[in-house]
Amino acid sequence: MGDTEVLVVGAGPVGLTAAVELRRRGVGCRIVDRLGEPQPYAKAVGIQPRTLEVWDAMGLVRDALDAAVPLYGQLGYVNGEPQPRVDLRLPPEVPYGFAALPQYTTEALLTAHLEAYGGHVERGTELVDLEQDSDGVRARLRTPDGTETVQARYLVGCDGAHSRTRKVLGLAFEGDAFPEEYMLADVEVDWDLPSGYTVRSAHQDAGGATDDLLVCVPLPGRGRYRMSMLVPPELSVTAPDAEAAHGLEAGRAPELRHVQAVLDRLAPRPTTARDLRWSSVFRISHRLVERYAAGRVFLAGDAAHIHPPTGAQGMNTGIQDAYNLAWKLALATQGVAADGLLDSYHAERHPVGEEVVARTVRHAREGLDLQVMREAQLLVRYRDSPVVTADPGPGSPEPRPGDRAPDCRGLTGDIAAYPVRLFDLLRSSHHTMLLYADAAAAPEELRACATAARAAAHGRLNVFAVLAPGAPGDGIGVPRVHDRDGSFSRTYAARAPEAVLVRPDAHISARFPHPAPSPLTTHLTTTFAPPPG
DSSP states (O other), X not given: OOOEEEEEEOOSHHHHHHHHHHHHTTOOEEEEESSSSOOOOOXXXXXXXXXXXXXXXXXXXXXXHHHOEEXXXXXXXXXXXXOOOEEOOOOTTOOOOEEEOOHHHHHHHHXXXXXXXXXXXXXXXXXXXXXEETTEEEEEEEETTEEEEEEEEEEEEOOOTTOHHHHHHTOOEEEEEEEEEXXXXXXXXXXXXXXXXXXXXXXXXXXXXXXXXXXXXXOSSTTEEEEEEEOOGGXXXXXXXXXXXXXXETTOOOOHHHHHHHHHHHOSSOOOOEEEEEEEEEEEEEEEESOSEETTEEEOGGGTEEOOOTTSOHHHHHHHHHHHHHHHHHHHHTTOBOTTTTHHHHHHHHHHHHHHHHHHHHHHHHOOOOOHHXXXXXXXXXXXXXXXXXXXXXXXXXXXXXXXXXXXXXXXXXXXXXXXXXXXXXXXXXXXXXXXXXXXXXXXXXXXXXXXXXXXXXXOEEEEEEEXXXXXXXXXXXXXXXXXXXXXXXXXXXXXXXXXXXXXXXXXXXXXXSOOHHHHHHHXXXXXXXXXX
């Protein structure tokens, strides 16, 4: 099929996210996967609120909400005794809660979204080797028809824990493996426990150590769960080599009787398992790649970080990897990125991967210490990133540069009678600048800021005026919304006049009280190349 701007290797949720976001921005992109067909496995099922925010911006959230089931919390049992119920409560300004969705449904939704942008997955096609220079990447692929060499400007390896991309690059993947083996099963049960709750039932020995475990995550369908259990001795085998000891293992599928035996020991209610749709044995490792990028090749998802599934962090973290990287690659391929923009991918996402690996390993060994906002991935920050302004320090208003841009509601326009969300303004493939103004604002000064910032961003910047009650709406020359109930000023601790710059991945890149054109354009040069002329 010839050359392309970006080659994405791997068509799981992470690779599909990268391909969709590139296609959505008009970037030529091919995505390949070594499997001839999508896998029909539930695998990763927990969907974090932050991922739903990402899907909102991508235009995918409505379909995902229709297909998913809510997760309200966890019911815990130890040696048959109920433990305090855990409820997943979020602040009211967070637009989405926790959800469960089988991975094959997630992949189907993303694939359909990709096809709507003119893309498709090239199946039965795997990366064999690659080489790169200052001009691009040459990838050798094995296809159903033979071999093919593809010239791409960039390559993104989303090819999982056993990543061929990572191995060809020779990058270290440091960590270790857990000794336990587990089995997964997608089954139905007939107990009367409340729906929407994960069930965790453990047996502890006299010393308090867990020696038997059952974890059940709800799935769409009546009484349907993805269950995780320790492997019985008859299914256990010698561990493979350390780096490969992660993920599903071929050839050993637990049967319904294996699942029922665990339920007989640990289920909080007597129940019968039925309708086994899929099962597998799997192992867990915890590893982190030394670098997320090498030249023009980038790693995302399990190719960069693997860890226990505690808290459903893996797939969601990988989706955010791809979401962070894609807009930067788009600016680079379009020739408008600042020289160091792509370096910010490793600078921002490697610390996130390091924290997630450490936290999930700690939770797996010591038990879950639930901090709901962190588990929801709503506290991911890039305050030390080279492409956000320096953290102004204690006492400065939050959210600060590098933080996630929170939603707020109750904004109104001049014509429409219904309120809008801030996320409605941010739903774009471009940067967004929010100019907050009150009655004392000087419209001509804000207009000059908007003009200068748009030029510095090569036109890839949307600007909105957010007007406090009494603020003059005329003269700024940009679309405007009214903060009539003060939701924006409260959520952002805004001090008029102020400019808030938000990146395409909905993280704040800068805040400027009393904005002026020169500081705005200087900041934007960390992301955008100088405009021609």
